[in-house]
Amino acid sequence: MPPDTKRRGSTADKGTSRENGTAQAGAPHSSRLSREQLLELYYWMRLTRTLEERLVALYRQTKVVGGLFRSLGQEADSVGSAFALERRDILSPLIRNLGSMLVKGAEPLEILRQYMAKADSPTRGRELNIHFGDTERGFIGQISPLGDMVPVMAGVTLTFRMRGQDRVGLVYVGDGATSTGAFHEGINFAAVQRCPLVVVIENNGYAYSTPTSKQTAARQFIDKAIGYGVPGEQADGNDVLAVYDVTKRAVDRARRGEGVSIIELMTYRRKGHAEHDNQSYVPPGEIDRWERENDPLTRYIARLVDEFGFSPAEIEGVDERARRVIDEATDVAERSGPPAALDALTGVYLDPPAAQPLWFREGVAKVVDQHERPEGWGTFSTHDGEGH
Amino acid sequence: MPPDTKRRGSTADKGTSRENGTAQAGAPHSSRLSREQLLELYYWMRLTRTLEERLVALYRQTKVVGGLFRSLGQEADSVGSAFALERRDILSPLIRNLGSMLVKGAEPLEILRQYMAKADSPTRGRELNIHFGDTERGFIGQISPLGDMVPVMAGVTLTFRMRGQDRVGLVYVGDGATSTGAFHEGINFAAVQRCPLVVVIENNGYAYSTPTSKQTAARQFIDKAIGYGVPGEQADGNDVLAVYDVTKRAVDRARRGEGVSIIELMTYRRKGHAEHDNQSYVPPGEIDRWERENDPLTRYIARLVDEFGFSPAEIEGVDERARRVIDEATDVAERSGPPAALDALTGVYLDPPAAQPLWFREGVAKVVDQHERPEGWGTFSTHDGEGH
Amino acid sequence: MAEITYLEAIREALFEEMERDENVFCIGEDIGAYGGAFKVTDGLFTKFGEQRVIDSPISEVGIVGAAAGAAHMGMRPVVEMQFIDFIANAYDMLTNYVATSRYRADLACPMVVRGPSGGYVRGGPFHSQNPEAGFVHTPGLKVVYPATAEDAKGLMKAAIRDDDCVLFFEHKYLYRRIKAEMPAGDHVVPIGKARIAREGRDLSIITYAATVWKALEAAEQLEKDDGLSVEVVDLRSLSPLDDEAIQATVRKTNRALIVHEDTRTGGLAGEITARINESSFAWLDAPVLRVTAHDVPLPYAPSLEDFVLPQTGDIVRAARALAAY
Amino acid sequence: MAEITYLEAIREALFEEMERDENVFCIGEDIGAYGGAFKVTDGLFTKFGEQRVIDSPISEVGIVGAAAGAAHMGMRPVVEMQFIDFIANAYDMLTNYVATSRYRADLACPMVVRGPSGGYVRGGPFHSQNPEAGFVHTPGLKVVYPATAEDAKGLMKAAIRDDDCVLFFEHKYLYRRIKAEMPAGDHVVPIGKARIAREGRDLSIITYAATVWKALEAAEQLEKDDGLSVEVVDLRSLSPLDDEAIQATVRKTNRALIVHEDTRTGGLAGEITARINESSFAWLDAPVLRVTAHDVPLPYAPSLEDFVLPQTGDIVRAARALAAY
Numbered sequence A, B: 001m002p003p004d005t006k007r008r009g010s011t012a013d014k015g016t017s018r019e020n021g022t023a024q025a026g027a028p029h030s031s032r033l034s035r036e037q038l039l040e041l042y043y044w045m046r047l048t049r050t051l052e053e054r055l056v057a058l059y060r061q062t063k064v065v066g067g068l069f070r071s072l073g074q075e076a077d078s079v080g081s082a083f084a085l086e087r088r089d090i091l092s093p094l095i096r097n098l099g100s101m102l103v104k105g106a107e108p109l110e111i112l113r114q115y116m117a118k119a120d121s122p123t124r125g126r127e128l129n130i131h132f133g134d135t136e137r138g139f140i141g142q143i144s145p146l147g148d149m150v151p152v153m154a155g156v157t158l159t160f161r162m163r164g165q166d167r168v169g170l171v172y173v174g175d176g177a178t179s180t181g182a183f184h185e186g187i188n189f190a191a192v193q194r195c196p197l198v199v200v201i202e203n204n205g206y207a208y209s210t211p212t213s214k215q216t217a218a219r220q221f222i223d224k225a226i227g228y229g230v231p232g233e234q235a236d237g238n239d240v241l242a243v244y245d246v247t248k249r250a251v252d253r254a255r256r257g258e259g260v261s262i263i264e265l266m267t268y269r270r271k272g273h274a275e276h277d278n279q280s281y282v283p284p285g286e287i288d289r290w291e292r293e294n295d296p297l298t299r300y301i302a303r304l305v306d307e308f309g310f311s312p313a314e315i316e317g318v319d320e321r322a323r324r325v326i327d328e329a330t331d332v333a334e335r336s337g338p339p340a341a342l343d344a345l346t347g348v349y350l351d352p353p354a355a356q357p358l359w360f361r362e363g364v365a366k367v368v369d370q371h372e373r374p375e376g377w378g379t380f381s382t383h384d385g386e387g388h
Numbered sequence C, D: 001m002a003e004i005t006y007l008e009a010i011r012e013a014l015f016e017e018m019e020r021d022e023n024v025f026c027i028g029e030d031i032g033a034y035g036g037a038f039k040v041t042d043g044l045f046t047k048f049g050e051q052r053v054i055d056s057p058i059s060e061v062g063i064v065g066a067a068a069g070a071a072h073m074g075m076r077p078v079v080e081m082q083f084i085d086f087i088a089n090a091y092d093m094l095t096n097y098v099a100t101s102r103y104r105a106d107l108a109c110p111m112v113v114r115g116p117s118g119g120y121v122r123g124g125p126f127h128s129q130n131p132e133a134g135f136v137h138t139p140g141l142k143v144v145y146p147a148t149a150e151d152a153k154g155l156m157k158a159a160i161r162d163d164d165c166v167l168f169f170e171h172k173y174l175y176r177r178i179k180a181e182m183p184a185g186d187h188v189v190p191i192g193k194a195r196i197a198r199e200g201r202d203l204s205i206i207t208y209a210a211t212v213w214k215a216l217e218a219a220e221q222l223e224k225d226d227g228l229s230v231e232v233v234d235l236r237s238l239s240p241l242d243d244e245a246i247q248a249t250v251r252k253t254n255r256a257l258i259v260h261e262d263t264r265t266g267g268l269a270g271e272i273t274a275r276i277n278e279s280s281f282a283w284l285d286a287p288v289l290r291v292t293a294h295d296v297p298l299p300y301a302p303s304l305e306d307f308v309l310p311q312t313g314d315i316v317r318a319a320r321a322l323a324a325y
């Protein structure tokens, strides 16, 4: 097993955060959260899990097009970190940050439509799963090549700084993505430019099948912070309040003009890289132990009840609400159909608005007439009528 | 001026090295150098400087094709580090590591022919200046894109490790090149694989016109070491013995199977990025101060005389020898001519051995006949005689 | 001998070459114990150990560069891109360092970069690409893209033995859909030689990779419905291109249709058209036509992907127009 | 109005656009106080300050990605590659992230990536490249490559105002060799429109960038020595290509010679040949021919570089063969 997963096991001191380079703030911000907010955090985590469970069901019914990616056991890191942002802030999620997107206002209906490649999905069937964004609501769609979103978010936050806006950006990278050149160039640039950017490294023990020990020789990822001249803090990623606190501190530093922070969230990927992955490479017992001893929802429920005095009924109320939301969203999502073929040709550029259907396409003559450039480039049809 | 150049000025404690991550060895290796070796170190530095001065003269006579890159004031870092390697070891130089190449057996004649793009230059006029290599003598030719040699040297040293050879690799990167993704991916990979590789970061204060303060927010480059899980040591790059010692320690670690080390050599680029650069961006006085107070040859001469008891005559003897070598090499170099045009088409692949001269070339019919594939691809000549 | 899939054929080639030459080793993300995202290297780790089947960090620049360094030292690295789309990250290292290394420094760089390529699998814009054009454009690189299991094995062996860098594109749609019996013995398919996939007289379809199969389907249909005799040329090697084969088929049928899955503008069909034009203009009875993908990023919804990519019906319609010209 | 060089024309466009729109900013290596390796941005730093003329670390991926992020937020970044050769490092960011951003995420990415390109300057293999082919091949990117000072200014303004990403290739050989008076007022040259550099009747030379001038020289000579009337089309925009202009000239002269400085295989000439073939085959009296560089990395010695790159004499000889066909 990766040497550091043991270190990161349930024995990890919970709710605290180890520091590296910065001074710890006073009373944790989480102590100032209202009861509503405390319960809201639980709602987002539950909603994430319920939605993913629904997606598994749809996947088994082959209604999902393409792969399915789970964040089971990592809900706290997504939700707690996104919760530390203001509405005007922008984050860039990764494949396992469904929770962050929900917190930022992504609708379960959108997620379901995306996974089922529906015509009315946010990307109209162009991109997969949770690869979509909305700058209004404050999240930017990722692309598959790992690390690329770090430079992009450096530019987003550079703009905040240049315009003197009171806005912060947050970008997620996995343990594996830290090995990419894009991660390095992006964070170094952001650090030099003192961009208000929080870089959250989700250390979930694996990159696909690769344990962290084969990804880096560093003891921990926050050890990279000093090399970029930025503060680094590590926290228990399965303690939603600890995640919220460590992120909030970084966000506040960014707001104060102190630039970039690196946060390492210690968590664990309980499911395979994607549903197809049988996790044969995982040492026996490791997954069970994390499930048994370190499930972020179980842990948070215990605190809600024991520490904050919520009643089991209140908790179940939230579970019920999440279930209802997902049920309704699923019904609606299933109703809509696939995108129309011709839509594939629109919006590569603002100008021209659409590419030309190629001349050899069935009934293309009819289609071509509907377009503004019947004499399209590179089409056999241009020099005479043949082929129609 | 870059904040750290002041720190790095002549006031820097000379001959010592600040540590980060490793235990300092006992008596410095340099104390075990013979008198011949001590003088040899001086010879290589002097040879480097004399050769570059000769190149400047040739450049002014427009006999140099392309730009001219100087290492004035950095001779100690190249020579001292390369001197710590064995003949079987391999290094990858950068544009300012002429000294390292000379130590590794590159001939001044080769350098002069390269700069003048002669037919009998090591690359037969294909590549510029000191962009050439010889795996036999133990140096590999760089390419312009910065950082790329780090992954390449990771692979070279991975091979040493896989074959169980007692060989070490050394790769130079500038302060600027540390910002590249290639640097990051290469060193991280080498660290994980525990390749016997020494990464020398030459911190000469500038990347072209860009001061180190705009290159990174880190206080110093060895702060990057812990983020890769490798030892890092910083040394006075203008003290040839300190450079030799710090490099030798890293080389020994690599030989012992302890993998990668990062070394930061503090030095200063007294000339512009290339001869054409007027250094307008350099704060007044900075260059003079370094020349006056921190010239690596002046400093070493003082030590040779005061500390090691060499006579001024012995020193002058070396200067004289260097001058003679360069004079002779220049005479020979100037004699040879430019490469033959047709040679441009050979050796892109081992098979086919040569590309086809295109049909529209003057007298190509004749040329084509000399080649094994008169009916070459993409030539108008193939379908009939026209065009000849 | 039993039939094996296109994917198994690649694995068999890797296996045999690693047994034959201890300098051959594999490197890539998740290729070790896990056997790779598509299980191409499955079993190699157990057989050859972690020294020769190296799980790497997520560093395409790093591993391609490291492969080059190892190749300089006499090794024969085979680098896996988990999806060929990520070869874009190593574009500088491949086109600037690797491709020029023999030419500028007389430094051999025998290595293979391989990976799952191509669409028709609902992979979306970043798991379906066909990036061959940018590399065929680069002197110093060789590029192959097999369509059959036999060629997948034979070309992989040739690629590993080649003294220069060979990019080996594997079509993931074919991985498990295509099966064949392997020729006995040390089966090596020379790089640079095309294959006549079907003999014909009336027109030539010149293509490669997955669309070879669509072209063959189209040829069937054209024979049945139109009585057209269609020749199908499977290029196999994209760099170098087999000009003799292209010239021969065009001069034989006097009509050429180039088909590829890649987008249209700047795709290989342009280069091939130019070469036909230069070498055989006098033999052409009709313009050289192209059936390609539309010029858009590849969308993921089935209805969109199917529209964007070339289909058998497109080839049939284009061939009819060409025959009728 | 006084004449200014091609380089000064680019600077003037940057200057005017930065004055016109506060969202326009420049970013690159050594472009600030130093004014850039070729001094293209000279004076901008003094005028607009370090907030809008940003000296970056050596991080092509970083700055191209950062420009994209800023563009999403409504900025209009202009990124300098110190030499266009280093755009290879940003190949993934440009082709995978930037080019697809509007299509896959409905996210505008209005930015310009510019840099000194091309050879004839003894720059060697890594300071002389013409990487346009790989980007013209990428849907979602626009590509321009001006040959004149007027177009350098007018196209830069159009590029900065375009709502998508435009790659702006500047030919370093032309930087200080070409001068012209700038048209008065807000001089914008539309992207996608070619220019007739010289009218002719007997054959068409279709080209762009530095070779436009060689083509004009050749046309002169052909007129004098052979009495041939040669039309020279300067494409200016490589993506989108001006098909109407290409079609018009070919249908007028019935003979086309494509000339570019880039290497032959996979260069743009193939694409243009295919389009002519498709749109105007019936008008062709001769094969479309190509004059290009040889398929090798660009060597640095003058004797070698001159041999590898296309020269005026090559165009003359090729045109004669074409006219005589």
Ligand SMILES: Cc1ncc(C[n+]2csc(CCOP(=O)(O)OP(=O)(O)O)c2C)c(N)n1
Binding pocket: A094, A096, A144, A145, A146, A173, A174, A175, A176, A177, A178, A180, A202, A204, A206, A207, A208, A269, A273, C029, C058, C059, C060, C082, C083, C086, C089
């Ligand atoms: C540049 C690049 N190389 C390879 C891949 C293929 N890939 C997709 S996800 C993944 C593993 C990511 O691991 P990590 O960064 O730890 O994120 P996690 O899945 O653990 O959340 C890999 C290798 C990719 N997407 N991008």
Ligand SMILES: Cc1ncc(C[n+]2csc(CCOP(=O)(O)OP(=O)(O)O)c2C)c(N)n1
Binding pocket: B094, B096, B144, B145, B146, B173, B174, B175, B176, B177, B178, B180, B202, B204, B206, B207, B208, B269, B273, D029, D058, D059, D060, D082, D083, D086, D089
């Ligand atoms: C990837 C890449 N980007 C840009 C350049 C252009 N360039 C050549 S040298 C140089 C500065 C290098 O500075 P540094 O690494 O500190 O080395 P030094 O010249 O100081 O020895 C730059 C930007 C390059 N060669 N490669």
Ligand SMILES: [Mg+2]
Binding pocket: A174, A175, A176, A202, A203, A204, A205, A206, A207, A208
């Ligand atoms: Mg991970």
Ligand SMILES: [Mg+2]
Binding pocket: B174, B175, B176, B202, B203, B204, B205, B206, B207, B208
């Ligand atoms: Mg430097």
